[in-house]
Amino acid sequence: MLSFDRAAYGTASVLRGIQHATGDSDDFVSIVNVPVPGRRSVRAAVARLRRLGVDGMLAVAPRRSTVDVLAAVAGGIPLVAVGAAPQDVLPAVAIDHYGAAAAVTRHLLELGHRTVFHIAGPTDRTDPGPRLAGWRDTLLGAAAILPLPLVGDWTAASGYELGSRLAARREVTAIFAANDQMALGVFRALFDAGRRVPQDVSVVGFDGTPQAEFFSPPLTTVGQNFIELGRRSLRLLLGEIELGPTGPIRETIAAELIPRASTAPPA
Numbered sequence: 001m002l003s004f005d006r007a008a009y010g011t012a013s014v015l016r017g018i019q020h021a022t023g024d025s026d027d028f029v030s031i032v033n034v035p036v037p038g039r040r041s042v043r044a045a046v047a048r049l050r051r052l053g054v055d056g057m058l059a060v061a062p063r064r065s066t067v068d069v070l071a072a073v074a075g076g077i078p079l080v081a082v083g084a085a086p087q088d089v090l091p092a093v094a095i096d097h098y099g100a101a102a103a104v105t106r107h108l109l110e111l112g113h114r115t116v117f118h119i120a121g122p123t124d125r126t127d128p129g130p131r132l133a134g135w136r137d138t139l140l141g142a143a144a145i146l147p148l149p150l151v152g153d154w155t156a157a158s159g160y161e162l163g164s165r166l167a168a169r170r171e172v173t174a175i176f177a178a179n180d181q182m183a184l185g186v187f188r189a190l191f192d193a194g195r196r197v198p199q200d201v202s203v204v205g206f207d208g209t210p211q212a213e214f215f216s217p218p219l220t221t222v223g224q225n226f227i228e229l230g231r232r233s234l235r236l237l238l239g240e241i242e243l244g245p246t247g248p249i250r251e252t253i254a255a256e257l258i259p260r261a262s263t264a265p266p267a
Contacts (some may be wrong), residue, residue, distance in 0.1 A: 017230025078240035100255035101134030113174040115145040159185025167193035173266040180205035198264035217261035
């Protein structure tokens with residue numbers, strides 16, 4: 001496995017899912033971390049796995065710009081992208097981030113909010129593209145006002161900073177943060193501004209972290225089935241190893257909206 005952001009909750013959960021999928025098999029897994037993806041570092045990581053004599057590789061959460069590099073340096077070793085943004089170069093298995101973000105946005109609109117403000121993740125990472133697009137397209141389809149998205153860095157601190165800007169705007173009644181940690185920062189920003197969740201502002205996160213149900217109030221979020229993601233990724237890779245290249249197949253796994261007490265109709 002090649003891991004491109006091992007510290008992130010999603011990436012760490014994918015790694016656990018893949019290791020769970022190999023637990024009852026004879027497959028042995030080696031993990032190479034690539035903390036700063038670039039052509040040189042990706043080439044070095046692939047060369048390291050090649051020296052180990054691996055039969056195939058799973059690239060976990062590669063950036064869009066990294067996918068072409070991976071395809072070029074794999075050198076005939078079967079390779080599957082796990083949790084990657086939509087692309088037509090490598091076989092891939094991913095969570096349906098677009099559909100999940102659309103479901104979040106519909107949930108808030110159906111509660112009666114006129115629009116939904118969005119705090120996105122970094123624009124050079126894998127997932128924020130589909131999440132932002134699902135939010136944007138759903139607002140446009142509902143003929144709702146489309147606010148400019150704010151861009152954080154996945155941390156609670158960035159959620160607090162951007163949440164403070166939104167808390168000062170009285171027209172803001174619903175906020176969708178692209179992960180649960182940024183939603184935590186939004187909670188604190190709203191509290192400090194004297195705005196209540198959900199009475200004044202509804203908040204939704206993404207990732208379904210174990211801590212989300214212990215926020216105050218419990219956080220509405222999106223759960224992702226990382227065990228299934230690991231299982232299907234391994235199955236696709238083993239098929240590539242045994243049967244040969246099958247082309248850029250893409251399998252998508254649905255995510256689940258988990259409504260909790262952080263969302264309500266606007267006052």
